[in-house]
Amino acid sequence: MMQTISFRAMGCQMLAAIDSQRPSHLAQLEKVPSWFETWEQRLSRFRPDSELNKVNRGDGTQKISSLLAEVLQVEQRAHRQSGGLITPLILDALEDAGYDRNFTDLDEDRVAVVDYPRPIKHQQLKLDFHRRLLNRPVNSHMDVGGIAKGWAADRAARRLGKLAPVLIDAGGDVTVSGPRTDGSPWPVGVADPFHPDQLLDTLLLSRGGVATSGRDYRRWRRNGSWQHHIIDPRTNRPAQTDVLSATVVAPSAWMAEMAAKTVLIKGSLDGLKWLEARPNFAGMVVLDDGTSLHSRRWLDHIWR
Amino acid sequence: MGTTNTTKHPPRSVPSVKLLITAASVAATLGGWAAFSIPAPTNQDTTAQPIEVSTNLAPIPTILPKHSVQDGAIRISNQPTNQPPLILTLRSVNPQPPSPVTVTRSSR
Numbered sequence: 001m002m003q004t005i006s007f008r009a010m011g012c013q014m015l016a017a018i019d020s021q022r023p024s025h026l027a028q029l030e031k032v033p034s035w036f037e038t039w040e041q042r043l044s045r046f047r048p049d050s051e052l053n054k055v056n057r058g059d060g061t062q063k064i065s066s067l068l069a070e071v072l073q074v075e076q077r078a079h080r081q082s083g084g085l086i087t088p089l090i091l092d093a094l095e096d097a098g099y100d101r102n103f104t105d106l107d108e109d110r111v112a113v114v115d116y117p118r119p120i121k122h123q124q125l126k127l128d129f130h131r132r133l134l135n136r137p138v139n140s141h142m143d144v145g146g147i148a149k150g151w152a153a154d155r156a157a158r159r160l161g162k163l164a165p166v167l168i169d170a171g172g173d174v175t176v177s178g179p180r181t182d183g184s185p186w187p188v189g190v191a192d193p194f195h196p197d198q199l200l201d202t203l204l205l206s207r208g209g210v211a212t213s214g215r216d217y218r219r220w221r222r223n224g225s226w227q228h229h230i231i232d233p234r235t236n237r238p239a240q241t242d243v244l245s246a247t248v249v250a251p252s253a254w255m256a257e258m259a260a261k262t263v264l265i266k267g268s269l270d271g272l273k274w275l276e277a278r279p280n281f282a283g284m285v286v287l288d289d290g291t292s293l294h295s296r297r298w299l300d301h302i303w304r
Numbered sequence: 305m306g307t308t309n310t311t312k313h314p315p316r317s318v319p320s321v322k323l324l325i326t327a328a329s330v331a332a333t334l335g336g337w338a339a340f341s342i343p344a345p346t347n348q349d350t351t352a353q354p355i356e357v358s359t360n361l362a363p364i365p366t367i368l369p370k371h372s373v374q375d376g377a378i379r380i381s382n383q384p385t386n387q388p389p390l391i392l393t394l395r396s397v398n399p400q401p402p403s404p405v406t407v408t409r410s411s412r
Contacts, residue, residue: 002405004405011411012411012412013412015405015406017405017406146411149411167405167406169406169408171411171412172407172408172409172410172411172412173408173411174406174408186405187401187402187403187404187405188404188405188406188407188408189404189406189407189408190407190408190409191407191408191409193409193410196409199401199404199407202401202402202404203408204402210408211408212408212409212410213410214409214410215410216410217409217410217411217412218410218411218412245409245410247408303401303402
């Protein structure tokens with residue numbers, strides 16, 4: 001018998017599920033929202049007193065917490081694995097595009113403040129993980145939003161999964177600790193971006209994670225043209241792509257988040273080629289015209 | 305010592321009729337592919353003329369072993385060589401997908 005808890009954190013809807021009936025396990029499940037609150041307090045760009053914002057306001061080499069160091073280490077790995085398409089130094093580009101406040105507070109129509117996007121200099125971001133020292137490029141600021149949600153899902157699943165099989169859904173970044181108590185996989189639906197109440201497929205997850213990256217929801221108009229929140233660091237602007245949404249199954253939620261974003265930025269052709277070259281990944285994309293395409297290994301993960 | 309009497313009955317059918325029945329079964333199994341004709345016996349036909357069965361069967365498709373083709377697909381080999389092979393994708397029919405515990409979508 002499964003027990004679940006739903007809550008809002010990091011600007012998203014969250015769900016934690018544990019496949020156990022034991023009261024002590026339920027007590028631990030009820031602690032999950034407080035874990036996310038602690039992480040959000042450190043990592044949110046929308047909380048003025050978060051550690052991330054303090055670091056963004058600081059200069060030179062700064063001492064950071066082990067938690068922020070861990071998330072930034074994951075960001076560095078995501079940068080390498082994505083071929084440079086994922087970086088935390090996108091905050092300025094996001095704000096230039098008009099995403100300068102919590103999404104729920106965002107007006108649909110924004111007025112441009114900056115006409116020329118500021119360049120992203122990821123190579124100048126230096127992290128000494130063991131000494132917890134960070135040196136950020138001058139005039140470049142960080143947002144760890146997407147990768148941090150995946151990281152948080154993985155961290156919560158690792159912690160709670162010591163008790164019983166668990167599933168954590170951090171705003172669409174989903175991870176499982178292993179098969180359910182009876183050995184069966186966890187069914188996870190893939191929403192249709194055109195009809196969010198309908199499913200395109202049902203995944204059967206026994207391990208790892210899945211994430212969806214899309215420009216179907218977090219979007220707005222700036223000077224009359226549509227903008228979205230997925231920045232292409234090659235142009236410092238919202239990615240120009242034929243992919244409306246990308247869903248990827250990977251060994252963890254943060255890897256799935258990294259891969260889904262990479263596929264979306266690359267576009268359907270290069271994105272699916274990139275997936276095919278990585279045996280641990282499988283994915284599908286939905287294009288603007290409603291066409292859906294998937295990698296070969298996607299069929300290994302879906303109910304059929 | 306008793307004796308055993310056996311009575312040999314004349315065969316009730318001739319081999320060609322058995323052949324006819326077998327061919328008809330095959331043709332019926334293949335459904336609409338077979339177009340065959342059997343001359344109806346007539347009372348006037350007292351001579352031992354062989355019964356002639358003529359068939360006009362389409363080529364029987366050969367199903368190759370699954371390991372020789374891509375997963376979930378069967379290749380039919382009697383296609384003309386100058387055309388791409390016909391691939392039929394088979395998906396097992398399950399009644400309903402399991403109810404999902406959660407849904408992945410772009411963050412909201």
